[in-house]
Amino acid sequence: xxxxxxxxxxxxxxxxxxxxxxxxxxxxxxxxxxxxxxxxxxxxxxxxxxxxxxxxxxxxxxxxxxxxxxxxxxxxxxxxxxxxxxxxxxxxxxxxxxxxxxxxxxxxxxxxxxxxxxxxxxxxxxxxxxxxxxxxxxxxxxxxxxxxxxx
Amino acid sequence: xxxxxxxxxxxxxxxxxxxxxxxxxxxxxxxxxxxxxxxxxxxxxxxxxxxxxxxxxxxxxxxxxxxxxxxxxxxxxxxxxxxxxxxxxxxxxxxxxxxxxxxxxxxxxxxxxxxxxxxxxxxxxxxxxxxxxxxxxxxxxxxxxxxxxxx
DNA sequence: AAGGGACAAAAACGGCGGTTTTTGTCCCTT
DNA sequence: AAGGGACAAAAACCGCCGTTTTTGTCCCTT
Numbered sequence: 001x002x003x004x005x006x007x008x009x010x011x012x013x014x015x016x017x018x019x020x021x022x023x024x025x026x027x028x029x030x031x032x033x034x035x036x037x038x039x040x041x042x043x044x045x046x047x048x049x050x051x052x053x054x055x056x057x058x059x060x061x062x063x064x065x066x067x068x069x070x071x072x073x074x075x076x077x078x079x080x081x082x083x084x085x086x087x088x089x090x091x092x093x094x095x096x097x098x099x100x101x102x103x104x105x106x107x108x109x110x111x112x113x114x115x116x117x118x119x120x121x122x123x124x125x126x127x128x129x130x131x132x133x134x135x136x137x138x139x140x141x142x143x144x145x146x147x148x149x150x151x
Numbered sequence: 152x153x154x155x156x157x158x159x160x161x162x163x164x165x166x167x168x169x170x171x172x173x174x175x176x177x178x179x180x181x182x183x184x185x186x187x188x189x190x191x192x193x194x195x196x197x198x199x200x201x202x203x204x205x206x207x208x209x210x211x212x213x214x215x216x217x218x219x220x221x222x223x224x225x226x227x228x229x230x231x232x233x234x235x236x237x238x239x240x241x242x243x244x245x246x247x248x249x250x251x252x253x254x255x256x257x258x259x260x261x262x263x264x265x266x267x268x269x270x271x272x273x274x275x276x277x278x279x280x281x282x283x284x285x286x287x288x289x290x291x292x293x294x295x296x297x298x299x300x301x302x
Numbered sequence: 303a304a305g306g307g308a309c310a311a312a313a314a315c316g317g318c319g320g321t322t323t324t325t326g327t328c329c330c331t332t
Numbered sequence: 333a334a335g336g337g338a339c340a341a342a343a344a345c346c347g348c349c350g351t352t353t354t355t356g357t358c359c360c361t362t
Contacts, residue, residue, distance in 0.1 A: 021355070171326060190332090218344090
C-alpha cells in the first residue's frame with residue numbers, strides 16, 4: 001500500500017465501484033491500470049483513480065458505459081491533445097449527453113459540435129437590428145430573402 | 152412600423168422563421184405576441200423577437216418543438232423566477248438536450264437535475280483521500296462499507 | 303486476494319411500425 | 333397583409349422486440 005499505487009480492492013473502495021466493474025473496464029480498455037506488480041497484478045495510479053471516479057460520476061448521472069465509450073472515442077478524435085479525457089477535461093452531464101468544456105467553449109463530447117449561445121448575444125443581435133430599422137436585412141441575410149419572398 | 156412592435160412579416164424576416172411557424176407557435180402558445188393592434192392583429196415586441204430567435208436557434212440545433220415545449224414546462228416549474236425562459240436564460244444545446252445556465256450552475260432544462268463537475272474537483276477529492284491514507288473512508292462513506300464488504 | 307472463465311440477470315441499444323406533432327400550401331374572409 | 337381552415341407531407345415521438353453490452357455470482361487456479 002504505497003502512496004501512489006492502489007490495489008483493485010482499494011481502488012474499488014475509494015471510487016465506489018465494484019471490483020467486478022474494475023475488472024471488466026480493464027478488460028475492455030475503458031480504464032486500464034497503468035502499473036503492474038512483479039507478479040503481474042494490476043496497480044491503479046492516482047490518475048487512474050481520477051479517471052475511475054469521473055467514469056463513476058458519469059454512470060451515476062445516467063450515462064451508459066456504451067455512451068461513455070463513444071464519447072471517449074470521439075473525444076480523442078477531435079481533441080487529440082487530451083489523451084486521458086476522463087482524467088483531464090471538465091465534463092457536464094445532462095440526460096444522455098456529455099458536454100466537454102474546453103477553454104471558453106462547450107462541445108458535445110460525442111459529435112464535437114459546439115452549441116453555446118447566451119441569450120445576451122441574441123439581445124445584442126436584435127438590438128443592432130432595431131437601430132437600423134430601414135435596412136434591417138444586414139444582420140440576417142437569409143431572413144432578408146424571406147422578407148422579399150413573403151412580401 | 153414603430154420602434155417596438157413588429158408585424159408578423161417583419162418578425163418572420165428578422166428571426167428567419169416562416170410566417171406559418173409564427174402562426175402555429177402562436178396558436179399553440181409557444182410564443183404569443185404580447186401586443187395586438189386595434190384591429191385585433193398581432194404585434195411582436197422586442198422581447199418576443201428574442202424569444203423567437205432563441206427558439207429558432209434551438210430548432211437549428213436539432214431540438215424538436217416538442218422538446219422545447221417540455222423544457223419550457225419544466226423550466227417554469229423549477230425556475231419559477233423566469234417567466235419567459237426563452238428570452239431570459241442562457242441556454243446550451245447539445246444533441247437532444249437543453250442546458251440552462253443560472254448563476255454558476257447548470258441544469259438540465261427538462262429534469263432540472265444539476266450535473267456539473269469539473270475534473271479539478273475530483274482531483275481534490277482524491278488528493279484529500281491520499282493524505283489520509285490510514286483512514287481513507289471519510290471521503291467516500293459509501294465506499295467504506297464496500298471496503299469491508301470486499302475485504 | 304487477484305485473475306480468469308462461465309453462466310444468467312439486468313441494462314442499453316437499434317430498428318420497425320403506428321401515432322402525433324409540425325410545417326407547407328392553397329383558399330377564403332376581413 | 334393578417335387570420336383562419338383544410339389537407340397532405342415531413343418530422344418527431346412512443347412502444348415493442350430481438351440483440352448486444354454490462355454486471356453479479358460462483359468456481360477454479362496461482
